[in-house]
Amino acid sequence: MNEDSAHRINRSVSAQISPASLNKYAPKITRPTPEIPKYQCCNLLSVSLWESITGEKTTPARISQIIDTFLPQPPGTVVGSPFYSQQSSQYVKMAKDRQDCIMLQEQIDHATPAERDTIFNVLYPHMGDLVCDGAANFLIQKLCEYLNEEQQTRMLAFFMEDVQRIVDHPNGCRVLQKFIESTTSPSNIDPIFLALLPRFVELCSSQNGNHIAQRFIIKIPQRVPDIINKIKTHVYDLVVDNWGCRVIQQLFDRLPIQELIPLVDEVLCRAETLATNQFGNYVVQNILNSGTPEHIQALIDAFTGHFYEFSMHKFASNVIEKCIRKANPQQQNMIFTEIIGPEGNYNRPRIKEMVSDQFGNYVIQRIIEFGTESQQNIIYLVTYDNYNFLFKCSYAKHVISCLTNLGYEF
Numbered sequence: 001m002n003e004d005s006a007h008r009i010n011r012s013v014s015a016q017i018s019p020a021s022l023n024k025y026a027p028k029i030t031r032p033t034p035e036i037p038k039y040q041c042c043n044l045l046s047v048s049l050w051e052s053i054t055g056e057k058t059t060p061a062r063i064s065q066i067i068d069t070f071l072p073q074p075p076g077t078v079v080g081s082p083f084y085s086q087q088s089s090q091y092v093k094m095a096k097d098r099q100d101c102i103m104l105q106e107q108i109d110h111a112t113p114a115e116r117d118t119i120f121n122v123l124y125p126h127m128g129d130l131v132c133d134g135a136a137n138f139l140i141q142k143l144c145e146y147l148n149e150e151q152q153t154r155m156l157a158f159f160m161e162d163v164q165r166i167v168d169h170p171n172g173c174r175v176l177q178k179f180i181e182s183t184t185s186p187s188n189i190d191p192i193f194l195a196l197l198p199r200f201v202e203l204c205s206s207q208n209g210n211h212i213a214q215r216f217i218i219k220i221p222q223r224v225p226d227i228i229n230k231i232k233t234h235v236y237d238l239v240v241d242n243w244g245c246r247v248i249q250q251l252f253d254r255l256p257i258q259e260l261i262p263l264v265d266e267v268l269c270r271a272e273t274l275a276t277n278q279f280g281n282y283v284v285q286n287i288l289n290s291g292t293p294e295h296i297q298a299l300i301d302a303f304t305g306h307f308y309e310f311s312m313h314k315f316a317s318n319v320i321e322k323c324i325r326k327a328n329p330q331q332q333n334m335i336f337t338e339i340i341g342p343e344g345n346y347n348r349p350r351i352k353e354m355v356s357d358q359f360g361n362y363v364i365q366r367i368i369e370f371g372t373e374s375q376q377n378i379i380y381l382v383t384y385d386n387y388n389f390l391f392k393c394s395y396a397k398h399v400i401s402c403l404t405n406l407g408y409e410f
Helices: 003-016 019-023 047-056 060-072 082-095 098-110 113-132 136-144 147-161 163-168 171-184 190-204 211-217 221-239 244-254 257-269 271-275 280-290 291-304 309-312 316-326 330-340 348-355 358-372 371-383 396-405
Strands: none
Touching: 060 113, 082 098, 082 113, 082 136, 082 396, 098 113, 098 136, 098 257, 098 280, 098 309, 113 136, 113 147, 136 171, 136 257, 147 171, 163 190, 163 211, 171 211, 190 221, 190 396, 211 221, 211 244, 211 271, 221 244, 221 257, 221 396, 244 257, 244 280, 257 291, 271 280, 271 291, 280 291, 280 316, 291 330, 291 396, 309 316, 316 358, 330 348, 330 358, 330 371, 348 358, 358 371, 358 396, 371 396
């Protein structure tokens, strides 16, 4: 057989025996399709699709992380397992990211109790770090709104480990405040209160701690006598303090004045000084609002000789206005006489000055409101005689309007 014939035979065999025809003689091998657990899903979202849906630019790895975090954990996952550790790491990382933290907060609001339990359990070992983090503290605050009794007990144990550090930290303090507001049992607050009681005065004067002190007043009112006993020798220092003043005011807002007599007595002793203080004047006004007639008389006595001076003062003018409103007619007439002079000998230059003063004009309006007809008339005459000057003064316009409403014409 020559080479040409051999080549023709090979081509003929190749043409007749194709791979398809050989397959029917091959043994059939059935390969089982592996079952993929529900939690091992492929990420089929492209970066461009993610961006078009969310408007957020990110990476494929980041998309996978977010999706994995929001998938339900596999059944039977236990603390300490590789999956649990991985999920814990992802939640912690997301909690510290501002955008992801917002996403997790929304998830908590719409989650089932079991899902919230999962989030709490994976975050709890990292709580010391998270409560002080600039982003994560908001997530922990959100969790505090949904804690069950067992979780509240665990959070209390966490706080008690280092409550001083947490109170002194601006973010940690917010978390503790939210816990106190949200807990369902006063027994979860009392240990914190007792731990902080030795430094309660310092707590009241703290930019962060004063919020905790105020929450104690609101949530465990049975402890108010202990609070009063602790701060009664420091009332003046707290009243003139930006933060301490808020705690004192919270006490006046929440309790009848009869329960605050030790504090009231301390304020009355320094009322003249406190009336002109930018913070203390509010506490003096608290006493005028809720005080007894004896308290009001004590304040009027303290201010006697200073009514005109205080009427022109930025802070004290508010106190004098409140004093006029709370005084009886006899006390009011005494105050007005000191400010603008007695009938028949009114101090016209003083009236003119007060009408055009940014603070004094408010006290003049109160004299018009509560004063006698004679006192109203003298204010009108002084204003009328100086109308061309006073009309150009923005503060005097309040007095002119007040007189016009009573029927006086200019």
